Amino acid sequence: MTTDRTIRPLGERPRILQMVDVDKTFAGNVVALRRMALSVNEGDFISLLGPSGCGKSTALRLIAGLMRPTTGRIAWDGGQSADDLGVVFQEPTLMPWATVAQNVWLPFRLRGQTFSAVKDRIEEVLALVGLENFGGAYPRELSGGMKMRVSIARALVTNPRLILMDEPFAALDEITRQKLNNDLLELKAQMGSTVIFVTHSVFESVFLSDRIIVMAARPGRVIREITVDAPYPRGIAFRTSPDYAAHALATSEALSEAMGEKMELH
Amino acid sequence: MTLADPQTSNGDSAQDVAFDVDEARFARAQRVESIARWALPVIVMVLTVYAWDRVVTLNNIPHYVLPSPGRVMATMVEDWWLLIGSALVTLQTTLLALLVAVIGGVGLAVLFTQSRFAEMSFYPYAVILQVTPIVSIAPLIFIYVENRTVGLLLCAWIVAFFPILANTTLGLKSADHNLRDLMTIYRASRWQRLRYLQLPSALPYFLGGLRIAGGLALIGAVVAEYVAGTGGVSSGLASRIQEAGYRLNIPRMFAALLLIAAMGVAIFMALSLLSHLLLRKWHESAVKREN
Ligand SMILES: Nc1ncnc2c1ncn2[C@@H]1O[C@H](COP(=O)(O)OP(=O)(O)OP(=O)(O)O)[C@@H](O)[C@H]1O
Ligand SMILES: [Mg+2]
Numbered sequence: 001m002t003t004d005r006t007i008r009p010l011g012e013r014p015r016i017l018q019m020v021d022v023d024k025t026f027a028g029n030v031v032a033l034r035r036m037a038l039s040v041n042e043g044d045f046i047s048l049l050g051p052s053g054c055g056k057s058t059a060l061r062l063i064a065g066l067m068r069p070t071t072g073r074i075a076w077d078g079g080q081s082a083d084d085l086g087v088v089f090q091e092p093t094l095m096p097w098a099t100v101a102q103n104v105w106l107p108f109r110l111r112g113q114t115f116s117a118v119k120d121r122i123e124e125v126l127a128l129v130g131l132e133n134f135g136g137a138y139p140r141e142l143s144g145g146m147k148m149r150v151s152i153a154r155a156l157v158t159n160p161r162l163i164l165m166d167e168p169f170a171a172l173d174e175i176t177r178q179k180l181n182n183d184l185l186e187l188k189a190q191m192g193s194t195v196i197f198v199t200h201s202v203f204e205s206v207f208l209s210d211r212i213i214v215m216a217a218r219p220g221r222v223i224r225e226i227t228v229d230a231p232y233p234r235g236i237a238f239r240t241s242p243d244y245a246a247h248a249l250a251t252s253e254a255l256s257e258a259m260g261e262k263m264e265l266h
Numbered sequence: 267m268t269l270a271d272p273q274t275s276n277g278d279s280a281q282d283v284a285f286d287v288d289e290a291r292f293a294r295a296q297r298v299e300s301i302a303r304w305a306l307p308v309i310v311m312v313l314t315v316y317a318w319d320r321v322v323t324l325n326n327i328p329h330y331v332l333p334s335p336g337r338v339m340a341t342m343v344e345d346w347w348l349l350i351g352s353a354l355v356t357l358q359t360t361l362l363a364l365l366v367a368v369i370g371g372v373g374l375a376v377l378f379t380q381s382r383f384a385e386m387s388f389y390p391y392a393v394i395l396q397v398t399p400i401v402s403i404a405p406l407i408f409i410y411v412e413n414r415t416v417g418l419l420l421c422a423w424i425v426a427f428f429p430i431l432a433n434t435t436l437g438l439k440s441a442d443h444n445l446r447d448l449m450t451i452y453r454a455s456r457w458q459r460l461r462y463l464q465l466p467s468a469l470p471y472f473l474g475g476l477r478i479a480g481g482l483a484l485i486g487a488v489v490a491e492y493v494a495g496t497g498g499v500s501s502g503l504a505s506r507i508q509e510a511g512y513r514l515n516i517p518r519m520f521a522a523l524l525l526i527a528a529m530g531v532a533i534f535m536a537l538s539l540l541s542h543l544l545l546r547k548w549h550e551s552a553v554k555r556e557n
Contacts, residue, residue: 064451082453093444096548097466109462110452138548 005042005192010210010229013041015077016161016194017063022072024058024220031219032058036072038213038222040162040196045188047205047212048198049251051259055220056198060164063196083111086155086193088165092147094139100150101126101135107158121157128187129153145176152184159191166198181207182235189232202255206247207239214251216258224254333517341517342524349506349518353525356502359415359487360480360533363422367479370423371430372472379438379464380456396428400486404493418490418502425486426479433475437468470549473541480533488526 007013017040024033033055040046040063048056061067062074064087076084086107094103101115101122108118115122126132129149139147148168155163169177181204188195199205205212206228214224228247230238238244315335321327322334329337342349374392378385404421411417441463449459491504501509503522510518545552 061447064447066447066450085451087448087451089444089447091444093442093448095445095463095466097469106448106462107452110449110454110458140548140550140553 007043007189007192007232010044010227013043016040016042017074017076017080019059019063019074020072022059022062022069022074024055024062024067025070033062033069034219034221036220036222040194042161042194043192044194044196044211045185045209046196047209048196048215049200049202049205049212049255050215050220051217051255052200053220054215054217054258056215057166058220059215060166060196060198063162064164083107083158084161086158086160086163088148088151088155088163088168090167090170092139092144092151094147094150094154096139098138099135100131100137100139100142103139103150104154104157106154118157125153125157128156128190129183145172145180148172148180149183152180152187156187156191156193159193161194163193163195165195167200168197169204170200177204184208185232185234202248202251206244206251207234212251212254214254214258216260223258226251226254330514330516333520337517338520338524341515342521345518345521349503349522349525352501352503352506352522353529356484356487356491356504356526357529359418359422359490359502360483360529363419363426363487364476364480364483366419366423367427367430367483368476371427371475371479372434374431375434375438375468376460378435380460385435392428392431395424400425400489401493404490407490408494414494417494418487421490421493422483422486425489426483429475429478429482430472431475433471433478434468437471438464440471441467470545470551473537473544477534477537477541480537481530484526484530484533 019036019038022036025031104122105115126135129152131149169180210228212226213222216223230243319335407420408417445463488504491502503526506522507519542552
């Protein structure tokens with residue numbers, strides 16, 4: 001599926017939303033996030049990278065509107081509507097009683113659209129994630145990677161302005177993960193979507209994103225933003241390029257700093 | 267591992283044979299088990315009935331003390347129309363009570379999940395109703411409820427509804443938390459959330475409760491019949507047992523008892539089948555996995 005969205009170069013992208021001085025404190029004075037500021041622009045592929053407990057999921061849940069900031073604000077340019085968001089969790093999070101196609105139908109169904117009205121779109125998205133023949137299958141009949149594809153298809157089906165992904169491939173094996181990373185980039189390019197992607201992996205973040213937000217824990221905060229200006233589409237050539245290695249090194253250093261360690265690489 | 271080495275491939279096929287032997291042994295064990303599953307209970311039953319018959323015949327026990335199995339069967343045939351008529355009365359009470367228990371149990375469970383205050387207010391009373399033995403409530407019910415049928419129904423309902431309420435409430439609350447978040451993100455209404463997420467999540471729990479409730483409804487109906495006493499044109503199996511007891515018609519007591527047990531088994535099997543049909547496509551409990 002192609003859309004009228006074209007991805008502009010970094011720096012020329014219109015803003016979608018803005019986190020302004022967002023603090024999130026949980027009961028018991030756990031400061032999950034302190035003074036987080038982030039602008040998300042149309043077409044960005046942003047990775048949130050950081051050690052466990054640095055507030056990555058909290059940031060995502062705040063943006064998703066699942067909770068409110070303790071102080072600060074999250075403002076959508078031009079307001080927010082129900083179909084602005086698509087979400088992919090770490091688990092596939094499918095309804096086991098529904099078929100693959102019915103699972104993908106969910107966002108439409110909640111807007112009151114019948115299955116037949118959106119059948120073509122569902123088939124299109126399933127084909128896009130490589131599951132054209134699995135519409136009638138139940139989730140338990142699929143492998144872990146295939147379930148994740150269904151989950152991605154559900155997030156994409158309404159063509160939302162922003163897609164949030166919280167360690168979506170963390171539970172998958174390396175081979176499946178690389179394949180899904182490649183496919184994700186392709187889907188994003190085709191649909192011109194904007195993605196915020198939470199990950200623990202330096203390599204994944206460098207390969208996928210054009211902006212890497214490195215975060216530190218206790219209190220959760222942003223310590224560095226790294227721009228990966230390598231052009232898309234990215235493939236095996238990028239994975240093995242010096243440019244990739246340089247960004248991976250810079251990102252690793254920032255991450256070590258986030259974890260309060262000294263790098264001993266040079 | 268070397269490739270295309272004849273020695274190795276010979277080794278492989280030897281391994282294949284070994285594997286096949288194992289496989290065959292496993293298949294045989296499975297076959298034996300599937301036959302044993304129904305054959306063993308039948309054998310136990312036949313032996314028990316035979317032993318019963320021997321004991322009665324060899325000791326010349328009079329039939330008003332302990333009838334022989336043959337005599338019980340003969341009575342069953344002789345009194346068939348009388349007994350089956352009563353069985354239908356009891357069955358009707360049971361099924362009606364179960365139906366009302368489903369409506370009441372699921373209705374209350376939905377109410378409880380929609381309103382914490384409703385749950386706080388009423389859940390304790392549901393528990394009290396559940397833990398108080400029905401035999402102690404039933405006499406009061408028959409004092410205040412004029413209509414015998416309504417009284418019976420009420421007793422059976424009190425016993426049957428709690429497992430449905432408790433299980434369905436648990437099921438409605440156990441929907442996957444990520445799916446709940448997804449509903450929030452897509453701004454689902456309360457009704458949509460209930461219809462598309464909570465009710466399907468609760469289905470396996472509900473069906474588990476229903477299976478328990480089926481047996482309990484029968485117990486409730488029978489106990490209530492005992493308490494209500496004999497009389498009236500439409501008396502159920504419990505009344506028949508009581509009546510036969512007064513007249514020392516022991517074979518008929520046995521025959522009626524047999525029918526009650528058969529009914530209990532039939533209800534359980536029917537509800538298990540229903541559960542299987544509804545869940546076989548997706549739920550772990552009903553899905554056959556190739557191991
Ligand atoms: N609902 C909550 N109640 C209380 N504390 C919470 C809650 N959610 C998160 N926290 C705390 O906030 C901090 C950040 O949590 P968060 O889940 O955002 O981390 P994360 O970066 O996603 O970690 P991980 O990589 O392990 O998923 C942690 O210290 C956590 O204990
Ligand atoms: Mg997390």
